[in-house]
Amino acid sequence: MLDSIYIGMSGLASYSKGLQTISNNVANMNTQGFKTSTPRFEDVYYGQEFARNTPTTPARIQYGSGVEYGYASLNMSQGDVRSSDGKLDLAIQGNGFLTLLDGNAVRYARTGQFTVGDDGFVVDKVSGLKLAALNASGNLEAISIAGKQMSPPQATTAVTFTDNLSSGATNFSVPNIDVYDANGGKHTLTAAFEPDSTIMPGRWKVTVTDEQGMPVVEDHLQFFGGIPQPGADSIDVTLTSVDAPPLSIKLDFSQGVTNFSAGSTSSLRVTKTDGYAAGTLTSMSINDDGQIGLAYSNGQTDHTALVALANFTDPLRLTQLGHGLFDASYVPAPIYGKSGSGALGQLLAGATEASNVDLSNEFGQMILIQRGFQASSQVVTTANEMIMQLFQMRGQG
The missing domain is CATH 2.60.98.20 (Flagellar hook protein FlgE)
Structure with missing residues (x-):
């Protein structure tokens, strides 16, 4: 009966963590680029004992040790793409991730609202990470407009x-x-x-x-x-x-x-x-190929690097970090490319991707977890009552 209490307690602990996952999903229903997680539960160690021999083979008695919260499975389904006022706000229609640089570390995101920092780098407003492009050598580099705030004059010929x-x-x-x-x-x-x-x-x-x-x-x-x-x-x-x-x-x-x-x-x-x-920089925009365009007060335009998109063979193995960021330290290296190339989706400027939270599904999961918690609680209560009855019988003896 003590084992039953421990098993019931494992259910209470596991379903509590499952409820935490569901609560986090619901709380982020309006968070841009958020991806939901589905709680996964696993049964734990099974032992066995041998009973008295039967005419053919020894009888075995198996018993389990309860349940544990296994992992949270990412749901990478596309969220709604919504128009935005920011010309440097980015979303992706289809496969792929934006590539962001955090010092020497590389992070990934499905959407972002970007601006130009004081140092000229294009950075995410929330995380402060730098938006990356692919240079001529195929390596990642931070996108910068340093030195391009002015358009030099040209003599009339x-x-x-x-x-x-x-x-x-x-x-x-x-x-x-x-x-x-x-x-x-x-x-x-x-x-x-x-x-x-x-x-x-x-x-x-x-x-x-x-x-x-x-x-x-x-x-x-x-x-x-x-x-x-x-x-x-x-x-x-x-x-x-x-x-x-x-x-x-x-x-x-x-x-x-x-x-x-x-x-x-x-x-x-x-x-x-x-x-x-001579002209000063008046606006920035990003075209469908992911190329950043610069417009100047003298009517001239210029273009800088292409935004780098990353495609993973199994994006469900990415690690969610918060602020809409993902870590790829434990998955194979992605394939980089530009918008619309290969298996990559279309980069959309002036848009953001909404959360993919489905409230009806989350509430359904919450009901199942609540029932599991109640059942585990009932097991603990019942086992405790049986132990109390056993103690009472011993006292009467």
Whole structure:
């Protein structure tokens, strides 16, 4: 009967741990990226005794020692993917894990809300771990935008024009032509056009002035049959500045510029310039391939490394650490790749993965554990009553 009490106590202890697992699942029903665990129970040591011989073989009496809480089995089913306001918030639709660096240790997560730290590294807001990418050598490295907060200026080398300079116009000008020197300094030019057919029909005088209205260059364009004549379809402009090297610019009229008659109305305009000022980082985003894009105030964009995703042959063997993190120290090394490659799922930016807790299933498990606890408690009570009765019988004797 003492053995029965110990067996009943093993049930009470095991079901208490099972209830703890269920309670943790329910408590994390709104925790992003949380994965539930299912309690698993195991029977423990069986002994045996030999009874008196039977006509054929010795009789054996087997007895067990109760139950123990074996382990908690992870449930890696996909949680709901929900849209988020954070452009660097990440979720995965399908297989795979985000790779995070904790010093020399590697951790994994199904979702995360990321931001740029003071040191330029992209880090998880909750755990502070660094988001990892694969470098050219195939090794993991922390994603950093250090040194990329600014977009350096680029000097203008060409200004391209398009549309029609009417042959019937007496004059025309294209104002507000913004160009930039090597230091990012902005210069605003105006190009004025006047017909000059004294030498040849279709000839135009072009005068380029700066923002103070001072002439920078005077040159000519030559049209033949309504289109620019090769060799006379561009004008070279040189600007000088006290704080930048001389700026040489080509005004290009060879692509789409015409000289057909449209009365006094001309539609000639600038279609493209290739220079820009210095810019500051204004926003970050992640595309479907997991590549981080940078946008600057000068209209330029840049891209940095691809987010590394990890795929495990048996993710159920991962160890849950808290904060949505998993440890893979005791499982085979994962295969790394980019979003959507191989067996990896699709990385989703501006989204998070919700918990995969199913309340109806958890409550069903809780009822079973409660019944097991009650039954084990009843065994202890009954065995105790039998022992008390035995003691009373001995006293009466």
